[in-house]
Amino acid sequence: MAADKLELLILKTLALLPLHGYGVAKRIEQMSDGVFRVTLGSLYPALQRLERDGLVLAEWKASDNGRRARYYRLTPAGRRRLSVEQKDWERVSAAIARVLKAT
Amino acid sequence: MLRKLLARGRDLAWSESRDRETQDELARHLELVVAEKQRCGLDAAEARRQARLELGNPEVAREVLREGRTGSWLDLLMKDMGYALRLLRKRPAWSAACLLTVALGVGASTALFAVVDVVVLEPLPLPDPASLVRIYDSNLAKGVERTNVTSGNLQDWRRRTRSFRGLAGHYTMGRTLTLDGESEVVLSAQVTEDFFSVLGVRAALGRTPTPDETRIARFNSAAAPVSPDPVVALGHGLWTRRFGADPAVVGRTILVERRPMRVVGVMPEGFAMPAPDVQLFLPWGLPETPPRDQHYVSGLARLGPGATLAQAEAELVGVAGALAAEFPRTNAGWSVRLVPLQEDIVGAARPTLLVLLLSVALVLVVACANVALLSLARSLERLPEASLRQALGASRERLLRQFLMEPLLVSLVGGALGVLLAVLGLTLLKQTGAAVPRLHEVGLGPLALGFASVATLLAALLSGLPVALRLARAEPFCGLAAAPSRLAGGRRHALRDGLVVAEVAMAVVLLAGASLLVRSYQRLQAVDPGFDPRGVLVAPVFLDMEQYGGDGAKSRHYYATLVERLRGLPGVIATGAATALPASPLGPDFERPVWPEGAADDERPLRSAWVRMVTTDYFRTLGMRIVSGRAFDDRDSLKAPRSVMLSEGLARRLYPGSAAVGRRLVLDYSTAGTYPYDVIGVVGDVRFSGPRAAARHEIYLPHAQRPYLVMNVAVRSSGDPRLIAPAVRQVLHELDPAKPAHGLYDLSDLVGATYARDRYLTLVLSAFAAVAVVLALVGVHGVLSHRVRERTREIGIRIAVGASETHLLRWITGQGLRLVLLGLGLGAAIAAALARVVAGLLFGTSPLDPAALLAVAALPLVALLVSLHPAWRAARTSAAEVLRAG
Numbered sequence: 001m002a003a004d005k006l007e008l009l010i011l012k013t014l015a016l017l018p019l020h021g022y023g024v025a026k027r028i029e030q031m032s033d034g035v036f037r038v039t040l041g042s043l044y045p046a047l048q049r050l051e052r053d054g055l056v057l058a059e060w061k062a063s064d065n066g067r068r069a070r071y072y073r074l075t076p077a078g079r080r081r082l083s084v085e086q087k088d089w090e091r092v093s094a095a096i097a098r099v100l101k102a103t
Numbered sequence: 104m105l106r107k108l109l110a111r112g113r114d115l116a117w118s119e120s121r122d123r124e125t126q127d128e129l130a131r132h133l134e135l136v137v138a139e140k141q142r143c144g145l146d147a148a149e150a151r152r153q154a155r156l157e158l159g160n161p162e163v164a165r166e167v168l169r170e171g172r173t174g175s176w177l178d179l180l181m182k183d184m185g186y187a188l189r190l191l192r193k194r195p196a197w198s199a200a201c202l203l204t205v206a207l208g209v210g211a212s213t214a215l216f217a218v219v220d221v222v223v224l225e226p227l228p229l230p231d232p233a234s235l236v237r238i239y240d241s242n243l244a245k246g247v248e249r250t251n252v253t254s255g256n257l258q259d260w261r262r263r264t265r266s267f268r269g270l271a272g273h274y275t276m277g278r279t280l281t282l283d284g285e286s287e288v289v290l291s292a293q294v295t296e297d298f299f300s301v302l303g304v305r306a307a308l309g310r311t312p313t314p315d316e317t318r319i320a321r322f323n324s325a326a327a328p329v330s331p332d333p334v335v336a337l338g339h340g341l342w343t344r345r346f347g348a349d350p351a352v353v354g355r356t357i358l359v360e361r362r363p364m365r366v367v368g369v370m371p372e373g374f375a376m377p378a379p380d381v382q383l384f385l386p387w388g389l390p391e392t393p394p395r396d397q398h399y400v401s402g403l404a405r406l407g408p409g410a411t412l413a414q415a416e417a418e419l420v421g422v423a424g425a426l427a428a429e430f431p432r433t434n435a436g437w438s439v440r441l442v443p444l445q446e447d448i449v450g451a452a453r454p455t456l457l458v459l460l461l462s463v464a465l466v467l468v469v470a471c472a473n474v475a476l477l478s479l480a481r482s483l484e485r486l487p488e489a490s491l492r493q494a495l496g497a498s499r500e501r502l503l504r505q506f507l508m509e510p511l512l513v514s515l516v517g518g519a520l521g522v523l524l525a526v527l528g529l530t531l532l533k534q535t536g537a538a539v540p541r542l543h544e545v546g547l548g549p550l551a552l553g554f555a556s557v558a559t560l561l562a563a564l565l566s567g568l569p570v571a572l573r574l575a576r577a578e579p580f581c582g583l584a585a586a587p588s589r590l591a592g593g594r595r596h597a598l599r600d601g602l603v604v605a606e607v608a609m610a611v612v613l614l615a616g617a618s619l620l621v622r623s624y625q626r627l628q629a630v631d632p633g634f635d636p637r638g639v640l641v642a643p644v645f646l647d648m649e650q651y652g653g654d655g656a657k658s659r660h661y662y663a664t665l666v667e668r669l670r671g672l673p674g675v676i677a678t679g680a681a682t683a684l685p686a687s688p689l690g691p692d693f694e695r696p697v698w699p700e701g702a703a704d705d706e707r708p709l710r711s712a713w714v715r716m717v718t719t720d721y722f723r724t725l726g727m728r729i730v731s732g733r734a735f736d737d738r739d740s741l742k743a744p745r746s747v748m749l750s751e752g753l754a755r756r757l758y759p760g761s762a763a764v765g766r767r768l769v770l771d772y773s774t775a776g777t778y779p780y781d782v783i784g785v786v787g788d789v790r791f792s793g794p795r796a797a798a799r800h801e802i803y804l805p806h807a808q809r810p811y812l813v814m815n816v817a818v819r820s821s822g823d824p825r826l827i828a829p830a831v832r833q834v835l836h837e838l839d840p841a842k843p844a845h846g847l848y849d850l851s852d853l854v855g856a857t858y859a860r861d862r863y864l865t866l867v868l869s870a871f872a873a874v875a876v877v878l879a880l881v882g883v884h885g886v887l888s889h890r891v892r893e894r895t896r897e898i899g900i901r902i903a904v905g906a907s908e909t910h911l912l913r914w915i916t917g918q919g920l921r922l923v924l925l926g927l928g929l930g931a932a933i934a935a936a937l938a939r940v941v942a943g944l945l946f947g948t949s950p951l952d953p954a955a956l957l958a959v960a961a962l963p964l965v966a967l968l969v970s971l972h973p974a975w976r977a978a979r980t981s982a983a984e985v986l987r988a989g
Contacts, residue, residue: 020131020135022131022132022136037157039157044128067131069128069131070131
């Protein structure tokens with residue numbers, strides 16, 4: 001999966017509620033019905049890039065079972081980026097679908 | 104943008120704590136996955152195994168994370184550097200060779216640049232140096248292009264010109280300084296009133312002599328100070344050496360030429376006018392009517408505000424013309440020339456230094472080309488490795504960095520070593536006292552260090568660039584598939600071939616320059632100096648007016664006794680003395696008008712001769728040839744008729760086509776009047792100022808009849824002249840402890856010094872050329888060997904289909920020869936274009952001298968021999984073996 005698409009998916013999963021890395025991976029897997037399996041080697045670099053660009057914020061928090069985990073949540077900039085990218089993606093994918101159907 | 108920068112900074116600063124955090128985070132992730140698997144019923148171990156399988160190695164993830172951060176380039180750099188260092192260590196000989204090549208190149212060019220910087224680029228360390236000029240007299244009708252001025256004319260120039268802020272004169276000679284009973288000869292300058300103000304220099308301590316002190320300061324005809332209350336300023340070097348830098352020296356009285364002189368000041372450190380080793384400054388008040396025909400004063404002036412050199416010269420030429428009309432007897436034909444002071448001091452050294460700098464730059468280029476060739480060969484060897492790693496996901500950027508790190512490291516370390524070498528070289532240069540003007544100012548300043556950095560970077564770039572270019576074209580898989588035995592040739596070799604051709608071309612340029620200089624040097628040495636300097640010791644002796652003045656009887660007696668005693672020393676063959684000795688820089692050397700007795704008035708000023716007073720055995724001591732008549736002997740005593748001897752050239756000039764011996768001539772020797780002399784003999788011409796200068800017209804007077812205070816004493820012995828030096832010193836001390844010799848010199852050394860520049864330049868350039876040729880040959884050999892290795896398969900096939908050994912030999916050597924001939928052609932073209940640069944340094948040798956250039960043509964022959972080795976190896980290839988291996 002291309003890195004920018006992974007980032008879009010991460011932003012989407014975080015739009016609902018803050019999650020830790022494992023949660024993000026799990027949710028992407030669930031939402032895509034197991035089509036996307038995210039590896040450590042791609043997930044964390046993506047998270048770090050998003051953090052660096054100020055689209056997500058990370059902080060250590062206690063998780064449900066009392067263990068500490070690093071939670072990521074969307075910043076306002078992240079939210080704006082998500083809506084832009086999402087519209088973009090919808091436009092492009094719809095266009096691609098049309099082209100593919102046209103044959 | 105700003106945020107990104109901040110993030111980068113944070114990345115760098117936090118990279119370590121961040122690393123730990125990431126580790127925790129990844130560990131937590133793994134834990135969560137394992138926990139879920141366990142919830143699904145797996146046991147702990149199996150859950151962990153599956154989680155690992157699913158997620159991949161957390162180490163890899165961490166590595167990727169670290170690489171993704173911008174701050175980690177430092178980590179990467181260190182890693183690449185470590186990799187390069189390991190590779191360098193694996194081949195110590197190769198690494199050392201590259202390192203040394205770059206170090207020598209950078210070191211030599213930096214040291215030379217430091218010299219060139221001071222000598223050619225830096226203005227003189229004086230206020231507004233651009234407006235300082237030297238004044239020379241010239242008399243083109245007499246063939247005198249530039250000579251010293253006269254004090255008489257200087258007076259008038261000061262009064263009659265407006266373009267100058269000041270005009271000064273000075274005269275330099277050695278004088279005996281006696282301090283606490285110990286005498287030594289110190290170089291001194293007698294300077295006219297405006298000297299210090301023209302230069303714009305004040306004393307560092309005390310003051311310089313005042314105009315009043317200067318006006319009354321007179322010198323007699325033997326340049327001995329005769330003023331009633333003489334004062335002196337000291338040079339900084341003498342002040343620290345002999346007075347322990349004691350400020351109380353001002354007001355103290357010292358003995359100069361046995362005369363008490365009051366010290367009024369000390370000049371600042373680094374003040375190097377008129378020469379760095381002048382350490383006594385005596386004020387010089389010109390008399391009412393100073394002579395207009397004694398050209399021994401060095402003229403110095405500062406242009407007035409707004410005046411240009413051309414304007415000032417035009418004005419002064421006008422004044423000189425007017426003076427020539429007013430005083431035709433002394434001034435007819437004399438005019439003036441102005442030369443900027445900077446040009447005057449360093450002008451002569453400039454072409455030499457530029458040639459040296461140019462050649463060192465060529466050596467540096469050849470060195471870099473060689474490092475590049477070697478790195479290139481290595482990178483090609485490692486091409487399969489590179490391709491493999493690229494296929495496995497290493498970025499091209501990363502690979503490039505790794506391959507470039509090697510030449511870069513070599514260049515940087517080599518550059519640092521080079522700076523050390525430069526420091527060492529400059530120290531050595533200063534110690535040998537090579538005749539470079541302003542050498543005392545030379546040091547590794549910021550500009551020279553900047554040059555070293557640029558040279559190092561250039562070396563890195565030159566040696567690394569070809570590798571980069573080559574790798575940038577590499578495809579991830581072709582390197583794997585094509586292995587080194589591919590049949591293709593052509594473009595792949597263009598880069599390496601180009602480098603070798605360039606190397607050979609540079610070597611050819613250097614070789615051409617060096618062989619021209621060697622040829623020119625041989626011709627210089629072949630010049631017959633007219634005397635035999637081997638085995639002669641020279642001791643300049645400066646007697647003073649106080650003790651030896653008067654009618655000359657004391658001086659005559661002193662030198663007669665000295666010569667007699669020296670002759671009695673064991674091993675001494677002959678002893679003589681002359682006021683001015685060939686190749687000796689010390690002693691009075693002046694030119695006077697001379698004419699045959701009875702010549703018409705208007706013919707008189709046409710001829711002149713350099714006057715030397717000599718003792719009887721002088722000609723035999725120096726090994727000069729008596730052409731006709733006889734040499735001076737005891738018959739030429741004070742009571743006998745005045746006699747002279749002429750140099751061969753002067754005899755021809757005065758009496759063309761007829762014998763000179765037995766004729767009478769008139770020598771205008773103004774301080775003693777105009778007398779007729781009998782010509783008793785003619786002696787062979789000598790090259791007074793070295794082989795480059797034409798022989799002078801010289802006239803010799805017997806010391807017995809014309810005693811003189813300052814003489815150069817020559818002692819010829821059967822062995823090494825330095826061996827008798829202590830005995831000579833002892834004899835001088837016994838005669839007068841206050842009159843030590845102004846140094847003791849081996850005449851061969853003095854003569855050698857007159858073409859020292861040629862010798863150094865020839866030596867250095869030959870060394871450079873040798874290095875360049877060796878490097879170029881190594882390059883040719885390396886490239887051919889590599890090509891043979893690359894084409895083992897093709898060679899195997901050729902042998903299999905019937906190529907003979909000779910055929911293969913011819914094929915490979917032919918390839919080498921083609922490169923060398925291309926380089927030769929290119930180099931010859933460059934050398935021809937540069938001929939002008941070197942032409943001015945050559946003696947009796949055309950820059951296109953065929954014999955010298957023939958040496959260059961020997962290069963292809965040597966290259967042929969060098970290329971035989973890889974060719975022979977190719978020819979010995981066993982076809983079956985190669986094909987099986989392929």
